[in-house]
Amino acid sequence: xxxxxGVWQNWGRSQRVRPQLVEFPRTVEAVRRAVTAAAxxxxxxxxxxxxxxxxxxxxxPGLLLDLTDLTGVVDVDRDRGRVTLLAGTRLxxxxxxxxxxxxxxxxxxxxxxQSISGAISTGxxxxxxQFGGISTQVVGARLVTASGELIAVSxxxxxxxxxxxxxxxxxxxxxxxxxxxxxxAFLLHAVExxxxxxxxxxxxxxxxxxxxxxxxxxxxxxxxxxxxxxxRLPESAVRHPLPKVGKWIDETLLANGVYRVxxxxxxxxxxxxxxxxxxxxxxxxxxxxxxxxxxxxxxxxTVRFREMEYAVPAENVRPAFDALRALIDxxxxxxxxxxxxxxxAADDLWLSTAHGRASGYIAVxxxxxxxxxxxxxxxxxxxxxxxxxxxxxxxxxLDAATLRERYPRFDDFxxxxxxxxxxxxxxxxxxxxxxxx
Numbered sequence: 001x002x003x004x005x006g007v008w009q010n011w012g013r014s015q016r017v018r019p020q021l022v023e024f025p026r027t028v029e030a031v032r033r034a035v036t037a038a039a040x041x042x043x044x045x046x047x048x049x050x051x052x053x054x055x056x057x058x059x060x061p062g063l064l065l066d067l068t069d070l071t072g073v074v075d076v077d078r079d080r081g082r083v084t085l086l087a088g089t090r091l092x093x094x095x096x097x098x099x100x101x102x103x104x105x106x107x108x109x110x111x112x113x114q115s116i117s118g119a120i121s122t123g124x125x126x127x128x129x130q131f132g133g134i135s136t137q138v139v140g141a142r143l144v145t146a147s148g149e150l151i152a153v154s155x156x157x158x159x160x161x162x163x164x165x166x167x168x169x170x171x172x173x174x175x176x177x178x179x180x181x182x183x184x185a186f187l188l189h190a191v192e193x194x195x196x197x198x199x200x201x202x203x204x205x206x207x208x209x210x211x212x213x214x215x216x217x218x219x220x221x222x223x224x225x226x227x228x229x230x231x232r233l234p235e236s237a238v239r240h241p242l243p244k245v246g247k248w249i250d251e252t253l254l255a256n257g258v259y260r261v262x263x264x265x266x267x268x269x270x271x272x273x274x275x276x277x278x279x280x281x282x283x284x285x286x287x288x289x290x291x292x293x294x295x296x297x298x299x300x301x302t303v304r305f306r307e308m309e310y311a312v313p314a315e316n317v318r319p320a321f322d323a324l325r326a327l328i329d330x331x332x333x334x335x336x337x338x339x340x341x342x343x344x345a346a347d348d349l350w351l352s353t354a355h356g357r358a359s360g361y362i363a364v365x366x367x368x369x370x371x372x373x374x375x376x377x378x379x380x381x382x383x384x385x386x387x388x389x390x391x392x393x394x395x396x397x398l399d400a401a402t403l404r405e406r407y408p409r410f411d412d413f414x415x416x417x418x419x420x421x422x423x424x425x426x427x428x429x430x431x432x433x434x435x436x437x
Contacts, residue, residue: 006022008048008060010051010058011051011113012304012305012368013304013306013368014054015054015055015056015059017061019062019063019064021064022066024068024069025070026069026070028086028176031176034063034065035144035148035174038062043062044062045060045426046062046063046065046170046426047060047087048064048065049114049115049116049118050090050118052111052114052118053118053122053392053393054307054395055393056429057170057392057428057430058118058170059430065174067086067087067088068088069088071088071090071093072085072089073086074177076101078101081182081183082139083098083103084140084177084178084179084180085116085180086176086177087116087117087175087176087177088117089115089116090113090114090115090116091112091114091119092112098182102185102235104182104184104293105183105293105294106137106182107128107131107133107213108134108293108294108297109134109297110340111299112294112298120138120166120167120175120178121175121392122393123135123167123351123352123353123392123393125354125361126297127213127344127361128214128343128345129208129343129344129345131344131345132344132345132347133167133344133349133352135167135347135349136347136349137181137182138165138166138179139154139162139179139180139181140153140162140178141154141162141165141178141179142176142177143165143168143176144173144176146426153165161416163349163350169351169392171427171435184234185292185293186293187232187235187239187291188212188230188231188291189231189237189288190228190230190288190289190291191229191288192226192227192229192286192288193226193227193286194225195227196224197224198223200225200227201225201321205314205318207227207229208314208343208360211229211231212230212232214228214342214343215228215341216228216340217339217340218325218338219277219281219339220328220335220338221273221274221277221328221335222277222281224281226338228285230296232293240291241289241295242287263367264369266336267370273335273336274334277336303367304367305366305367306366306368306372307363308364308365308372308379308391308396309340309362309390310361310380310384310388310390310391311344311359311361311388311389312360312387313357313358313359313386313387314358316360316386316387317360319386320382323386324364327378333375335364337364337365339362339364339365340362340365341360341363342363344361346358350409350410351392353392355408356408361391372395376395387406389406398434399433400414400434424437
């Protein structure tokens with residue numbers, strides 16, 4: 001289906017565009033036809049999933065391909081535990097699609113609203129020092145190139161392209177299918193508790209190394225980290241899910257409802273923010289439960305925000321975090337959103353933020369009605385000084401010249417882009433900035 005473009009906005013309301021045309025392809029062949037037709041008209045093309053990136057990576061000034069209808073399972077290889085999904089499939093749809101086969105994704109981020117193609121194209125990740133980002137689960141893909149050709153990439157076909165296509169920023173073509181290496185379905189035993197920073201930070205490496213999945217949140221203006229430790233268990237283990245009423249109070253009433261009101265109030269009266277942060281630490285982050293992996297790894301977040309996240313070498317998480325705390329104190333800012341700290345294993349994907357190094361991720365947020373510029377740019381300066389690489393889907397200011405210095409395979413990626421998209425059919429302003437024109 002094709003229609004004239006209306007205004008498209010991302011979830012965080014940090015990007016908006018009025019595309020010339022919008023199409024909702026239902027099949028791979030429909031994507032090929034759309035790309036071929038756009039090429040004849042000299043119109044750039046971008047695919048959009050859920051719009052959960054905060055950068056302009058999915059902004060489509062020409063033809064916007066909305067992949068909402070390109071969803072579902074294409075194929076299942078039961079022997080190898082591999083599942084091929086259409087590219088528009090949302091992460092929150094995946095558990096039900098995998099359940100009949102007794103499979104699950106190995107790891108997930110804390111939000112599951114994204115499409116699978118959008119998640120891997122931006123380097124979305126979860127936490128766990130032994131696990132890579134979602135893109136590391138990709139063992140195959142099919143994409144439509146600028147010429148309208150459909151190419152397959154896997155260990156057996158065009159294998160040399162897989163480390164680029166698995167995290168391609170939408171710059172190499174339109175992903176139409178993604179094949180994931182899954183694992184047997186499993187449970188997670190979650191322990192969430194507040195820990196004084198004076199106890200947590202000196203042993204931070206130990207927390208990450210000793211846990212399957214470890215993360216913590218820190219509300220500025222407090223001296224406590226809200227830790228979460230998840231331990232993997234077989235699916236046959238006994239589930240002890242959160243009581244429905246208690247979960248509703250914690251995640252819907254407090255974490256979303258009350259928090260939304262507090263953020264709105266803090267925008268007008270910043271002085272209330274520290275008191276609210278201390279109250280939030282007392283009311284949340286202290287519980288224990290066991291449930292299916294997807295129910296533990298992901299959360300519902302309805303309070304709209306904007307985010308910047310940097311990956312630093314794992315050994316630099318502590319000093320970078322300390323510098324961030326000192327910055328907020330020195331500037332006297334009243335920051336209502338917590339800082340999130342997570343970990344990931346090194347990988348070999350060309351544009352992965354964890355390329356070649358075990359990494360820690362430090363994410364900062366601001367309520368969407370607040371201007372994040374001053375805060376984000378000051379934090380960015382700190383992260384860069386500790387070897388940081390910005391998350392491709394979250395706000396940052398870096399350009400191709402700076403990023404080239406931080407990615408050993410950067411020139412290999414841009415050379416492949418030149419080969420697959422010589423006329424820049426899939427370009428937009430963001431890609432021009434981070435990859436060069």
